Amino acid sequence: MKNIFAVAGVVIKELYRRKDFYVLFILTVLVCLIMGSVNIFNDKQIVRYLKELCLLLIWISSLVIAITTTARQIPAEREQRTLLPLLAKPLTRTQLIFGKFLGCWIACGLVLICFYVFFGALAASRDHAWPLLNYFQAAFLHWIVLGVVVALTLLGSLVFAAPSSNSTICFVIVATILCVGRYLDAVALAQTEPFRSIIYAFYFAIPHLEIPFEMRNLIVHDWPLIGWNFIGLDTIYMLAYAAAFLVAACLVFRHKAVN
Amino acid sequence: MTLLALLIFCFGIAANLQPRFQALENTRRQSDNFFNLLLGDSSRMFANSFYVKADEYYHSGFYPTIFDNNEAFETPHIAEDTGAVNSKNHGEEENFMGPPRDWIDAFGRNFIPNRHTHLDEGGPTDDLSTSDKVREILPWLKLSAELDPDNIQTYTVTAYWLRRLHNDKEANRVLLEGLRNNPDSYEILFELGRLYYESYHDTDRARNVWELAVRKWLALDPQTQKDNKLIFDKITTHLGELEKNAGNLPKAVNWLKAAQTVSLDPGSLQKQIDEMEAKMAAQPSPAPTNSIP
Numbered sequence: 001m002k003n004i005f006a007v008a009g010v011v012i013k014e015l016y017r018r019k020d021f022y023v024l025f026i027l028t029v030l031v032c033l034i035m036g037s038v039n040i041f042n043d044k045q046i047v048r049y050l051k052e053l054c055l056l057l058i059w060i061s062s063l064v065i066a067i068t069t070t071a072r073q074i075p076a077e078r079e080q081r082t083l084l085p086l087l088a089k090p091l092t093r094t095q096l097i098f099g100k101f102l103g104c105w106i107a108c109g110l111v112l113i114c115f116y117v118f119f120g121a122l123a124a125s126r127d128h129a130w131p132l133l134n135y136f137q138a139a140f141l142h143w144i145v146l147g148v149v150v151a152l153t154l155l156g157s158l159v160f161a162a163p164s165s166n167s168t169i170c171f172v173i174v175a176t177i178l179c180v181g182r183y184l185d186a187v188a189l190a191q192t193e194p195f196r197s198i199i200y201a202f203y204f205a206i207p208h209l210e211i212p213f214e215m216r217n218l219i220v221h222d223w224p225l226i227g228w229n230f231i232g233l234d235t236i237y238m239l240a241y242a243a244a245f246l247v248a249a250c251l252v253f254r255h256k257a258v259n
Numbered sequence: 260m261t262l263l264a265l266l267i268f269c270f271g272i273a274a275n276l277q278p279r280f281q282a283l284e285n286t287r288r289q290s291d292n293f294f295n296l297l298l299g300d301s302s303r304m305f306a307n308s309f310y311v312k313a314d315e316y317y318h319s320g321f322y323p324t325i326f327d328n329n330e331a332f333e334t335p336h337i338a339e340d341t342g343a344v345n346s347k348n349h350g351e352e353e354n355f356m357g358p359p360r361d362w363i364d365a366f367g368r369n370f371i372p373n374r375h376t377h378l379d380e381g382g383p384t385d386d387l388s389t390s391d392k393v394r395e396i397l398p399w400l401k402l403s404a405e406l407d408p409d410n411i412q413t414y415t416v417t418a419y420w421l422r423r424l425h426n427d428k429e430a431n432r433v434l435l436e437g438l439r440n441n442p443d444s445y446e447i448l449f450e451l452g453r454l455y456y457e458s459y460h461d462t463d464r465a466r467n468v469w470e471l472a473v474r475k476w477l478a479l480d481p482q483t484q485k486d487n488k489l490i491f492d493k494i495t496t497h498l499g500e501l502e503k504n505a506g507n508l509p510k511a512v513n514w515l516k517a518a519q520t521v522s523l524d525p526g527s528l529q530k531q532i533d534e535m536e537a538k539m540a541a542q543p544s545p546a547p548t549n550s551i552p
Contacts, residue, residue, distance in 0.1 A: 040398050041421060041429040048316060048395040182367060185360045186326040204363070211367045217320035222392075223372055223383045230369045 003091045004099040011103025024061040047126035048220050055216045058115045065111055066146045067170050070104045070153040071163040083258050094250045108146040112139055138219050141212035144238045148207050151245035158252045181210040207241040306407030313399035319383050321372035323355045341419040345489050408440040415450040427458040448472035449494050469498050488521040508535045
């Protein structure tokens with residue numbers, strides 16, 4: 001475990017040395033502040049459009065950071081020729097994979113804390129309310145989704161040739177799931193066989209990342225808390241997918257040449 | 260030599276193109292709307308999306324997608340609730356999603372808005388003290404109006420909800436802007452009359468504006484009149500009520516008789532007419548009745 005945390009620590013330090021997070025955070029803040037300064041019929045208490053925009057930007061920024069940070073982990077080690085020395089130490093391939101995953105996931109969590117604190121401050125400036133538990137539920141599930149994305153990207157970095165192609169493919173997969181994942185079963189029902197079965201197979205096979213993504217509507221429109229049992233079940237569901245992707249990554253890495 | 264030839268060629272092209280760019284620049288200046296410049300006619304498509312987004316906000320996110328049954332939302336409820344729009348809604352507004360298709364769908368419904376509510380009726384918390392949260396629909400209505408200045412309903416609906424929020428000054432500004440873009444709109448005139456009558460209590464201005472609305476409506480061709488009976492019904496009944504409250508019973512009777520020609524419930528109007536005629540008969544020397552303009 002000590003080795004895993006050591007690798008994770010290096011990944012986290014790398015995040016705050018790079019400019020990705022700072023650029024995206026400042027961009028999000030600027031866009032939200034500009035949109036917040038728009039005069040809408042001289043009413044200063046309108047806030048929901050701002051909350052929706054801010055949450056959308058947070059999701060886009062966090063996905064960009066998660067995918068781009070993870071996609072270059074293993075290829076960067078290979079390019080800098082640090083992979084062999086790493087594996088020559090008492091660090092197994094599985095520990096390396098788990099260390100990279102944990103580092104990227106914790107880094108995403110730190111990023112999310114910054115973003116959601118800004119979101120809370122922005123919402124409170126007009127709403128004059130702090131539904132902290134609601135924000136915690138949204139941020140927690142968002143972090144769990146990023147865990148699945150990080151695991152998927154890590155697997156992709158071992159399968160695809162370059163970080164750019166890995167990033168692009170992962171972005172496309174994640175964006176597609178977020179936008180249409182909920183409706184694939186409705187699309188399947190409207191088809192004839194064998195397309196119905198194929199689409200249904202995809203529907204049940206993919207991780208339904210859109211479930212926490214659509215929680216944004218509950219935050220924007222001030223709906224009550226979701227039951228904690230549902231939060232727990234969704235966490236287990238997502239972590240199962242993350243575990244499956246990590247196991248697949250370990251199996252692929254075990255048979256991959258590192259030189 | 261080559262350089263000189265190229266210079267002469269460039270000069271020739273510039274002299275040829277300059278008048279055309281000048282003409283294009285003049286055409287562009289005729290439209291000072293940023294979105295029309297940027298998007299052209301496709302701004303209308305975005306305008307409709309934002310109008311529907313306002314209705315989605317009215318329902319706190321509980322809204323059908325293209326995969327759901329949207330029979331109960333064909334006329335946005337933000338417009339239907341103003342009482343001045345023909346409603347095409349039918350069917351179930353609570354269960355447009357239908358039963359869950361599978362366990363993933365059933366589980367996912369715990370993470371989305373899953374109850375039909377209206378912002379002006381308390382929203383998801385059913386707290387009537389938060390009914391002013393209906394203001395949250397305004398940014399989308401404002402954007403929709405800017406993208407499609409020819410859509411009359413956007414102005415009337417925006418003004419209605421601004422009045423409900425006691426923001427009469429802004430409601431007035433929106434309706435006047437709507438009239439500048441759509442000078443023959445009887446719907447906007449009706450809403451303006453409501454603002455003057457119900458919010459400013461300015462009976463004379465309301466009467467003038469409503470009578471102008473009637474004249475605009477009567478100038479329509481018969482088919483358009485047939486398709487827009489509701490608004491004429493509303494204008495004439497409001498004029499009838501105005502004249503009745505002002506003590507001008509003969510005029511009030513005339514307006515209600517005009518409303519009867521298009522009303523879906525002429526019987527209730529007839530009752531009001533009978534009451535007023537009885538009052539007139541009981542009064543000495545009734546004033547001569549005027550026909551509607």
